[in-house]
Amino acid sequence: MIGNKRILAVVPARGGSKGIPLKNIQTVNGRPMVALVGDVVSQIPEIDRAVVSTDHDEIARIAEESGVDAPFRRPEELSGDRISDYQVMSHALATMEDIDQIQYDIILMLQPTSPMRTAKHVTDCMEMLIKGNWDAVWSVSETDSKGHPLKQLTIDDNELAFYDPDGANIIARQQLTPVYHRNGVAYAFTRECLVNQKTILGKRTGAQVINETMANIDTPYDLLLADFMFAQKDSSDA
Numbered sequence: 001m002i003g004n005k006r007i008l009a010v011v012p013a014r015g016g017s018k019g020i021p022l023k024n025i026q027t028v029n030g031r032p033m034v035a036l037v038g039d040v041v042s043q044i045p046e047i048d049r050a051v052v053s054t055d056h057d058e059i060a061r062i063a064e065e066s067g068v069d070a071p072f073r074r075p076e077e078l079s080g081d082r083i084s085d086y087q088v089m090s091h092a093l094a095t096m097e098d099i100d101q102i103q104y105d106i107i108l109m110l111q112p113t114s115p116m117r118t119a120k121h122v123t124d125c126m127e128m129l130i131k132g133n134w135d136a137v138w139s140v141s142e143t144d145s146k147g148h149p150l151k152q153l154t155i156d157d158n159e160l161a162f163y164d165p166d167g168a169n170i171i172a173r174q175q176l177t178p179v180y181h182r183n184g185v186a187y188a189f190t191r192e193c194l195v196n197q198k199t200i201l202g203k204r205t206g207a208q209v210i211n212e213t214m215a216n217i218d219t220p221y222d223l224l225l226a227d228f229m230f231a232q233k234d235s236s237d238a
Helices: 033-041 057-065 085-100 119-131 165-169 191-197 220-237
Strands: 007-012 049-053 106-109 136-142 153-156 159-162 180-190 205-209
Touching: 007 033, 007 085, 033 049, 033 057, 033 119, 049 057, 049 085, 085 106, 085 191, 106 119, 106 191, 119 136, 119 180, 119 205, 159 165, 180 191, 180 205
Parallel strands: 007 049, 007 106, 136 205
Antiparallel strands: 106 180, 136 180, 153 159
8 A cells, every 4th residue: 555545466367378378477587477476566565465367277376376366267258369458457456346345546567478577667657656646657668769660661462661651751760759668567557547537548647667678578589588688687786
């Protein structure tokens, strides 16, 4: 709790990942990714309740061993790959308020696929939400200029074109306005944002820019890269 605000952390971790089977319990730095979230949550006393939203018993077991509760299973209709974050978070909030018979004020989404998060990242996100009176705060990273939308291309019947025609006017990267992408480290929402606005991108959504390099796991290569990044971090801390 921060002040008089109750905080619910939700770890979305379905079992049906296609890119990497059971992605959320693959190991990074010797720990299942869903357990790494539990390791971080255990360092944040302000979180009143941390739960995993999953449809998979093994994911639930590993989450519980790391200190993240699994008091419900996500229904099948919310476990497909076309289900939005809003749908998952809204279901988790309603379910936990029914189970706990209390109302939560702030909801955190902590995706296991961002294994390099720290307790400070999460705390900073929560504090930014409260102090700035935002509806939501998302953690983001600046996108490398090589991935800038104005540098992207499309192919239609082997014909190459700029995704955005304005890309033809870009000569040097200094002409590009920085853009950012979600890194999955932390999202914070007010209850009003989820329940009344029915979105995770509220009318007023703040950006928590994380300047460190963050791994975000989608492919087997990302797993190797994350292990390498942890090894580099450990050697620099030694």
